[in-house]
Amino acid sequence: MTEEFRPFTLTHAIVLAAIATLIGLLVSYARRAHPDTRLHLERVLATINALLWLVIQGWWMLPPRFDPATSLPLHMCHLVSLLASVTLLAPRRWLRTLLYFWGIGLCSQALITPSLREPPSSVWFWAFWVEHGLLMAIAVYDLVVRQYRPTWRDYGIACAAALAYLAVVLPLDIALQTDYGFVGASKPETPSILDLLGPWPERLTSIVIIVAAAMAALMLPWSLAKAASQHS
Numbered sequence: 001m002t003e004e005f006r007p008f009t010l011t012h013a014i015v016l017a018a019i020a021t022l023i024g025l026l027v028s029y030a031r032r033a034h035p036d037t038r039l040h041l042e043r044v045l046a047t048i049n050a051l052l053w054l055v056i057q058g059w060w061m062l063p064p065r066f067d068p069a070t071s072l073p074l075h076m077c078h079l080v081s082l083l084a085s086v087t088l089l090a091p092r093r094w095l096r097t098l099l100y101f102w103g104i105g106l107c108s109q110a111l112i113t114p115s116l117r118e119p120p121s122s123v124w125f126w127a128f129w130v131e132h133g134l135l136m137a138i139a140v141y142d143l144v145v146r147q148y149r150p151t152w153r154d155y156g157i158a159c160a161a162a163l164a165y166l167a168v169v170l171p172l173d174i175a176l177q178t179d180y181g182f183v184g185a186s187k188p189e190t191p192s193i194l195d196l197l198g199p200w201p202e203r204l205t206s207i208v209i210i211v212a213a214a215m216a217a218l219m220l221p222w223s224l225a226k227a228a229s230q231h232s
Contacts, residue, residue, distance in 0.1 A: 004117045005125060007191060016111060019133040023140050030145045038145070045141075046088035049134045053082050056127050069178040074169055076181055077107045081131055084138040094157060096148045101158035101215045103139035111136065115188040155219045162211055170204075183207060 005011060030038050057078065060071040073079070080103045087095040110132050118125040142148045166183060173184030182188070185200040193210070197203035 003119060005114075005119050007112075007114055007116075011120065012114070015129055019111070019129070019136065022133070023137045026137055027141060027144045030141065042088045042141075045134075045138060046085040049081065049088075049138065050085040052127075052130060052134070053078075053085070056131060069176045072180065074172070074180040076102060076165065077110050077132060077135065079165075080107050080139075081135045084135050087142060088138060091142070091146065093154075096142055096146075097150065097154040097157050098161060099139050099142055100148055100150055101155065101218060102162070103135055104143070105158075105215045105218045106162075106211060107132065107135055107139075109193065113190065113192045115190050115192070117190065150219055150222055152219060152223065155215060158215050159212055162215075163208075166208070 030041060033041065057073045060066065065071065080099065083095060084099055084103065087099050114128065116125065116128050118128070165181065169181040170183050172178070173180055178184055179186045179188070182192070182194060183204060187194045194203065197206040
């Protein structure tokens with residue numbers, strides 16, 4: 001029997017290194033490319049990402065596998081993954097804001113402590129990493145190539161949107177006794193930061209604080225750089 005995937009192993013390190021390398025190559029190529037070539041690349045990335053999202057999420061929505069407690073694409077990474085394609089095609093400021101703060105700030109946690117058991121021999125192992133890797137690639141692309149630069153107003157929008165997300169998924173988690181958004185009473189079977197936050201519902205307060213702090217940390221470099229330039 002093939003051994004299941006475990007985080008913080010050599011396999012995990014290899015996958016993360018591969019994703020980082022591919023993102024680096026993508027960004028390097030796009031920065032040197034002609035604007036028309038770059039536009040075509042963005043459309044191709046958006047299309048591939050959206051198609052993969054539809055295939056992966058659609059598979060779990062089909063009647064033989066559908067379970068409202070687990071199959072709905074309501075985890076933040078699922079939403080940001082789809083949002084990433086929309087952002088490439090229609091780069092509205094609020095979309096780019098969520099892609100940066102939610103994508104890089106929050107969904108990166110899925111790469112560090114993946115909620116994944118399937119081994120490399122399973123198609124779902126690859127589906128997980130491709131979906132999350134593409135999400136991160138598009139978020140980094142928008143930051144480095146398209147040069148998205150956040151403001152504290154953007155941070156406020158991201159926080160308000162996160163609270164709105166919590167207001168939607170928390171009642172669903174309670175009603176369905178599930179864990180969309182990782183704010184329900186249950187926890188992932190794999191190791192995660194939730195293991196350090198105590199029992200539910202008390203840990204909800206810690207989750208809100210950590211989310212706000214993580215997104216604030218993404219704002220600080222730009223704020224400090226702006227302050228330094230004003231005093232130079």
